[in-house]
Each structure stands twice: as structure tokens, then as C-alpha cells.
Amino acid sequence: MKMNPLGRTGIKVSELCIGTMTFGTQTDEGESHAQIDMALNYGINFLDTAEMYPVNPISSQTQGDSEVIVGNWIASSGRRNDVVVATKHSGAGLRHIRDGAPITACSISEAIEGSLKRLKTDYIDLYQFHWPNRGSYMFRQNWRFDPSKQDTTSTLSHMEDALEVLQREVDRGHIRAFGLSNESAWGTSQWLRMAQAVGGPRVASVQNEYSLLCRLYDTDMAEMSVHEDLILLAFSPLATGLLTGKYQGGAVPEGSRKLLQETLGGRVTPRVFEAVEGYLSIARRHGLDPVHMALAFTLQRPFICSSIFGATRLDQLEHILKMDGLRLSDAVLDEIDQVHIQYPMPF
Template sequence: MKYTQLGRTGLKVSRLVLGTMNFGPLTDEADSHVIMNAALDAGINFFDTANVYGRGRNKGRTESIIGNWFAKGGERRDKVVLATKVYGDMGADEAAWPNHDKLSALNIRRAVDASLKRLQTDYIDVYQFHHIDRDTPFEEIWQAVDVLVQQGKILYVGSSNFPGYKIAQANEIATRRGTLGLVSEQCLYNLYERRAEMEVIPAAQEYGVGIIPWSPLHGGALGGVLRKQVEGGRRDEGRAAGGMSGPDVRAKIQAYEDLLDKHGLEPGEAALAWLLTRPGVTGPIVGPRTAEQLESAVRATELELNEELLAGLDEIFPGPGPSPEAFAW
């Protein structure tokens, strides 16, 4: 497994991030533990979760599964760079309840303590804001973060789903306060969806923020969905079902699969390998439901995509180009 530094930190993380959102809803606890063991064996040390993972009335279940895995010992916690998130409503009745969601200082304090309890650890390596909070000023957010860092409950802070201007705003205010600021940003980014290249990724690079793409296979659309349909696999591949509704989209995906067949590559592995070639990317989040899916993702880290293939991928899925030219009429 290849390693890199997370943004402008000294933290060494694997080029793949183990996403855990399927743990609980789709993968039971025993199989989730098997996947985490396999991830460590493969050299993956960066695990990502969120306090709301588990869905519905089971929010927090995913963190609890990870915590139970840590409790098995074997230096599991020491080997993992652990990232979780705060923002979503954690009210038990699933109805919005004041101060049980978003990024107020009060909710951040409550959410950290609850996550630590479920995760059965005394610190979180990367604590991430799951969404922007339009109601809470960054001065308040950073003040709450400073306290948690001083208490040793969190080490670094990241963001998720932030636009470029919010990355800039957050880090400018952090700089004025004399604190480190954001070190990572999780954003939707893959071959099919490249709008992050316009402002999010340039902003992240400018501020030394590592990019951690989520949905690297665009909900399954880049994972060989058409081939699987022909072979009699599942017809709906996650978000791929909705994303494949138009004939132009289907034509693009067919051209993509045909190109990779020509080069003898698996579509899902090539899509991950492409992300690893992109400037500013720390590592894509993979969310395996099975150990076999994890093995496929690991193989992607060893792929070398030649210039002819990269040019072909750009032709099928052209990026928007840099800003402000990308906004030109």
C-alpha cells in the first residue's frame, strides 16, 4: 500500500480510505470486522465514518461497530488514523431538536463526547464537519475546536461537502486565530463528476488541504454496471440506476467500459486509479460491503494508467477546465 501525507500535516495515511457507511445498514458487525481486519492487513490505515452512519433510528451504529472492533485489542486503535464527522441531527426521535445538530459549540461538544463513547477511544484523529453550517460563525466553531484540541479529544479538523469559498473562509479565520484550520476536504469527485476541479480542489491546494473524494465510482456507474447487467448481475447499482436514465449517459458509460476492455482493466479499479493520478488527491474513500470488494479496491493502487488511456478517459469524461475560464460563455 502506498502512503502520503494528509494535507499540510505530518500525518502519514494510506492512498485508499476505508469508508464504513455500509457497516450496519448493509454489512453486519461480524463481516464489518472481517473487512477492517483485511484493510489493516492490506496496509490501509485511514478509516472514515460519521456519527449519523447507521441510518434512521440506528444512527451511531456504525461508530459502535468500529468501537467494538477496537475493543478486541491487538493495537488496532494505534494502527488506525480515525476520522469521523459531526453535523447531522442525532435526536432519537428523528425530529430536528435544537442544539442536537449542526456546528454550534454546544453540539460539537456533545457530539464529540458521544462519538468517543461509541468508538471506545479517547481521541479522534480527524474530526470533520459533515456540511457547512450557515447559522454558526467560524469564530465560534474554531473556539470549540481549540478547546477539544487542548483537551486531547481531537487532533486535526477536516471538512466535507464544502464549497471552495468556505474552505478559504474557514482557513483564513483559523489563521487569524493562530490555529491550524482545515487539513482535509471530502468532496464528490470522480471521472463522471469533475466539477470539484473548478473551485474546490484549487482552494484546497492553495490552503494545503488534502482532498478525499467520496463516491469514486459515482454510485456504481463507473464500476462496470453495463457489463454486470449483461452478465446477469444486479440491475441497479446504487446511484447508478438514476444516473443511467438518459441515452447520452448510457453511451458515455458504454464507451468507458469499452475503452477499459481494450486495455484489459476492470472499470472500478481504473476509476480509483484515475483519482490517484489527480493533483491534490490524498486518497479516495472506498465503501466495501464485502472483503472481495476491498481486494478489488486495493488492486487499484498498483495500476499504472498510461497516457493513451488517460487521454481516452478525458475524451469520454472531459473536465470543466480551470476557473474562471470554465465559466466562460
């Protein structure tokens, strides 16, 4: 498994990362632990979770269970030093987490303490803000920019206060690095500028959605990443399973996410299945597995450090891991570009 530097942190992570958002709902604890063991045997050392997980569904009854399951594995395996653990601080909107309050200087230490307890560890390798207080362009919220909910002065003040608290947590040994998620080019640039101006941990990474079907990162965010040496952790590289082809022709497999979330978070549109077919046809012509092709595409982008994927079952994980080392030819990449031009924004 290829290892990549996590920005300027000195931490090395595998180019594939296990996402744990189904641990505790679709994936029980025994299966979750087996997945972690298998992933490590294949050379993956990177786990991503969050205080709000699991999803499908999100609920107050299960909130934090994914971290608990990872923590139980850490405690029982004794292999804390073999994994890089990333987790996230939820932003505003989830009523069962801090009554839906936004990220504040006061909430950061509280949230870190909660994650440390659930994860049964003394430190978090990468601590991320799950989405900014200003809102996000992810999750199909990119169609209309509304500046009425944004205030530059309060945003910059929040960043300064947050960096001060984050630095204290670094000094206490509770976190090693700081990252963002569902962020914009302006927001990321301001975090970088603020850390340089007032101190605090420099942003190491951004975790945004990125796949053959979702390439919003390819423009201003990509340029920022390359010039600022700030890497992308791509989530949903299989577009919630759409790129596997399993939903083509109206199919909804038993146990699949689409049974629980019919629109797959707004990704199911009249054009998306045509776009998926375009990519599936490339895989067929070149004798590629579509899952492997979709993941390999993300790993060959110049700004990506690691792709975060989730597997509900152990056999799905085993299938994914068979793509280790795959790199797509120029011919395949050229054909991918042509489908992307035809279907640039399928959802």
C-alpha cells in the same frame, strides 16, 4: 500501499481509505471486522465513518451503529495505534440527530463525546463537519445557487465560535485534526482565513464527491487545494457502483445499493449509462479492470490524498485491493479526458 501526508497535520494515511457507511445495514459486524482486518493486511491504515452512519437506509434505529462497529473492532483488536480514524459531525436536517439542528459551538463537544464513546477511543484523528450550515453543492444540489439562505456575518461568526471550541478539543486531546466535507471554495477559504486570523485548527482536508462521473472539484476547488496545501479526500470514487458496470443494461444485482435506492441519490439519469459505457470501453481497450481504472484515476489527481471507497462484501474488498500500485498511462488519461468532454455532467 502508498502513504500520503494528511495536509500539514503530520499524519500519514494510505491512498485508499475504507468507508464504513454500510457497516450496520448492508454489512454486518462480523463482515465489517473482517474487512478492516483485510484492509490493514494490505497496508490500508485509514477508516472513515460518521455519527449519522450507516446509510441505506438512514434511520434513528441504526444511527451511530457504524461508529459502534468500528469501536468494537478497536476494543477487540487492540490495534488503535495502527489506524487513522476519521468521523463527522452531522449538520442540519436529520431530525433524529439533535432534532435536526445545525452545527453550533454547543453541539461540537457533545457530538465529539458521543463519537468517542461509540468508537471506544480516547481521540479522533480527523474530525470533520459533514456539510456546512449554509447547505451544500453536493448530492445534486449544484444546479441553482440560492443566496437567500446565506448570511455572511452569521456564517463568519459561526466559524469563529466553532474554531474556538475545536481548539479546546485539540488541547484536551480529543481530536488531532479538523476537516470539512461537502464544502465549497468560498467556505473552505473562509475557514482557512478565520483560523489564521483568530486561531484554532487549520483545515487539513475536504471530503467531497469525486469520480470519473463527478468532477466538480476540478476547477476552483482544485486550485484552492493546490495553493493552500489542503488535500481532497474523495468519496464515491466508484460513483455508488455505477463505474463498476454492474448496472449497465438495466441490471440490478441482488444485494446492490440500487435495490435500496433506485436513483442512487439522483445519480441515475438518461445520460449516465452512456457516460459509464464510454469509460468501460477505455478499460476494455487497455485491458484494465474498470474498478481499478476508476480508483487509479482519482489517485493520480494532483489534489487528492486518499480515495474513500465502500465494499458491501469481503470479496468486493479483495477485488479492489488487487489494484494496489496501479497507475494509468498518458494514453488512458487522454482517452478519459475525451469521454469527460463528451459527458461533463452526466448527473
